[in-house]
Amino acid sequence: MHIKRIDPANMKGLAGERIQELEAFLKHTSGHLQPDMPLFERVVFTSSRADGDHIPKIGYVGKSSYIKDVMSGQFGPDFAAAIRNQDPKFDAAVAGGFARAAQGVRVCELVEMEVTPPGATTSIPVSYYRLIDRLWLGAPSPVLVNLTLPSPAQFHEYQFWQDKVHLWQN
Amino acid sequence: MGSQTFVMEDAKAYAELPEGGNFLKGFLHSLLDGYRGKTDWRDFDPAERDEIVLNCHRLIEILRDAEGE
DSSP, X not given: OEEEEXXXXXXXXXXXXXXXXXXXXXXXXXXXXXXXXXXXXXXXXEOSOOOSSSOOOEXXXXXXXHHHHHTTTOOOSOHHHHHHHHOHHHHHHHHHHHHHHHTTOOEEEEEEEEEOOTTOSSOEEEEEEEEEEEEBOSSSSOEEEEEEEEOTTSXXXXXXXHHHGGGGGO | OBHHHHHHHTHHHHHTSGGGGTTHHHHHHHHHHTTTTOXXXXXXXXXXXXXXXXXXXXXXXXXXXXXXX
């Protein structure tokens, strides 16, 4: 498992462009939700109560989000618990980023590791970029917005984008 | 049932949130925008309705979670 801080400007491919787009929006709006928020269907909102040991409670899950793809749509009222149960190592490895973001640090990283998706008997290598930042919806406390996208090194990135290409045409 | 009615239907759940949950309207509008052109509750199939309700439910849960700090 390897997690590396990376400036969005140095993120490659379509994934890099999308992360840059969301980062620009967050800078422009000072982290406030607006109707024109880009990539809304691809992001996940989590609780800002992040202890660094586990993925925080997950709220909104974009219907075209990467984690929903990885989880094969298997989710219920407690999405974070589903991920923890599925792959505790993954949960522990990525939890730190949420805690840093909750403290006000915009997290932009390349994550390379192995995960065990639902139905798989062995782990598979994944490589993805992630952005986590605070987002204010209007309530006193922010949520965390997380955009995760497969990096160009991810073996199935091509297929992923082919499947989703129609989503970019609107 | 449009998004406005949807918010009203869940008024009880939102009532204890800041501003009576009015700020959730922005979230809900962004959420419904993702369903390409569907604006009326009857336009959505049962799976989509479940997905929308679940997303709202989980969002309220994390906001309550944060307020409890």
